[in-house]
Amino acid sequence: MKELFTKSVARNIYYGGSLFFILLFLVLTYDTHQRIPATDNSENLTEEVAHGKRLWEENNCVGCHTLLGEGAYFAPELANVYDRFGQSKEAIKAFIMSRPPGGIPGRRSMPQFNFTDAELDALAEFLKYVNGIDAQNWPPNIQG
Amino acid sequence: MKYQSQAVSKLYFNAAIALFVAQIIFGVILGLQYVIGDFLFPYIPFNIARMVHTNLLIVWLLFGFMGASYYMVPEESQRELHSVKLAKILFWIFFIAAALIVLSYLLLPYQRLAELSGNAFLPTMGREFLEQPTIGKVGIVIVCLGFLYNVGMTIISGRKTVINVVLLTGLVGLALLFLFAFVNPENLVLDKYYWWWVVHLWVEGVWELILASLLAFVLIKTTGVDREVIDKWVYIIVAMALITGIIGTGHHYFFMGAPSYWLWLGSIFGALEPIPFFLMTLFAFNMVNKRRRIHANRVAVLWALGTGVMAFLGAGVWGFLHTLAPVNYYTHGTQITAAHGHMAFYGAYVMVVLAIISYAMPKLRGRVANSNKAQVVEMWSFWLMTVSMVFITLFLTAAGIVQVYLQRMGDQPLPYMIVQDKLAFFYWLREGAGIIFLIGLIVYLCSFLVKGESDQHIDVSHNNPALK
Secondary structure (H helix, E strand, C coil), X not given: CCCCCCHHHXXXXXXXXXXXXXXXXXXXXXXXXXXXXXXXXHHHCCHHHHHHXXXXXXXXXXXXXXXXXXXXXXXXXXXXXXXXXXXXXXXXXXXXXXXXXXXXXXXXXCCCCCCCHHHHHHHHHHHHHHHCCCCCCCCCCCCC | CCCHHHHHHHHHHHHHHHHHHHHHHHHHHHHHHHHCCXXXXXXXXXXXXXXXXXXXXXXXXXXXXXXXXXXXXXXXXXXXXXXXXXXXXXXHHHHHHHHHHHHHHHHCCHHHHHHHCCCCCCCCCCCCCCCCCHHHHHHHHHHHHHHHHHHHHHHHCXXXXXXXXXXXXXXXXXXXXXXXXXXXXXXXXXXXXXXXXXXXXXXXXXXXXXXXXXXXXXXXHHHCCCXXXXXXXXXXXXXXXXXXXXXXXXXXXXXXXXXXXXHHHHHHHHHHCHHHHHHHHHHHHXXXXXXXXXXXXXXXXXXXXXXXXXXXXXXXXXXXXXXXXXXXXXXXXXXXXXXXXXXXXXXXXXXXXXXXXXXXXXXXXXXXXXXXXXXXXXXXXXXXXXXXXXXXXHHHHHHHHHHHHHHHCCCCCCCHHHHHHHCHHHHHHHHHHHHHHHHHHHHHHHHCCCCCCECCXXXXXXXXXXXX
């Protein structure tokens, strides 16, 4: 057994195994690209949504929230916030707008970002688009 | 120290330790913000503190990997480093850039930073762990390329050992995969798909190669076990890391809009991902059991063994805990993830960097090992930090289980913020454990100041044939 499993066998497993799985991963990546138009809600990916995504990034929203489960765990999941807020973009906008600049004593509070109305629209539109992504029925329920 | 140029690693190790301290201070701040929501608000809101905490971690580990490479590669290659000057220049570029990035996080509103740094030209900011301004990312790439050139030239023209070759593949992979930090499609599903090529393929892929290589180096040096034996272990560990880890990326593709076959692929390969970590545990203990000498630096051996155990627990066991799709459906994006993240990063990467620092630093300071007194103090820091990290992980796991149950299961799922209030008990306990961790870190720093005579009863000079 010891003679069969030599250093060069181990080396070959390393190089051969890695190469095989890298190639397999690339094939799967290609296949994923082919299939995701069915689930990624890209038909609703408008200019405004792209603007909203940029705002999402440039205000580091992911530093507190999760979006489809990724981000920080300090504030609510937002992939289904559109559903949670009764499919109302106005409700989302109103919530973001109403954050007190000085915070809430003793409690967690979202900062006041002073967005313009157009920016609020873009953000709400982005969250609506994310809500439409088919993510294997995740989050498990409305609470996210 | 056998080669003069190894001395440059000291610079990197010092920076790593300094940034580690800053990282932990921000960790304690974050833990407090979990229970006192308006702590430091609105001056340092949670998202800023978290960004500082995670980015500092990544940067100091990179300093650690670079310092380790500059220490190991000359010794393994049996020649001086290609260019000490380049290593020094790159150090200052990287250190100043890292400091500027962190200060800009703290002093500017993030949105303003995006504007000033021209994020609109090539938007890469605002994604978890990749928050650095685009220009900062370009700087990281330049530093990595210069570093790779320096290390690569040394390896190519010197003795090629398995440790060197595996290290180099890991470092090349690290640099190549970081290029995906510049890929940020407007389509969120694709954005996430490639974001994981940096995040997952780093920490559950190529970083494991670096980890195995560093661990093997420390074990070779401290146990004197035959290189042939160690080489075989290294190959099989890194083989398993990539065989399981590459397709294992799929455990992040469950619930983000990717095809459903990833549920199967991610679950199966994710479940296999503990194997390389388990092998590392066996490796570390086997080598120490078979050691041919007792090295005077016992605390370095302790860190190496600790890496084996804690990497397996944090990355392996706590990873397996939520890697299966039906489990992850409930645990995804909860405190369970936070629990796993903490112990995995500490157990695998923090500990291996501290192991190599523990081995190399005395040599860089002109002795084979620190005095017995200094080693005992460092061992105290080992236990304080390691045990408190176990408790941080356990408290977060408890919080995560309760969170999953209240928010996602049960008859009447509760809203997120209501559940968070109910978790305050666990968050307080976690904060307590975090403060013990900080104390452990202070003890660690103190161990560098403890003087005293080094153990002389073991012949560790270069005249001892066992050391050659």
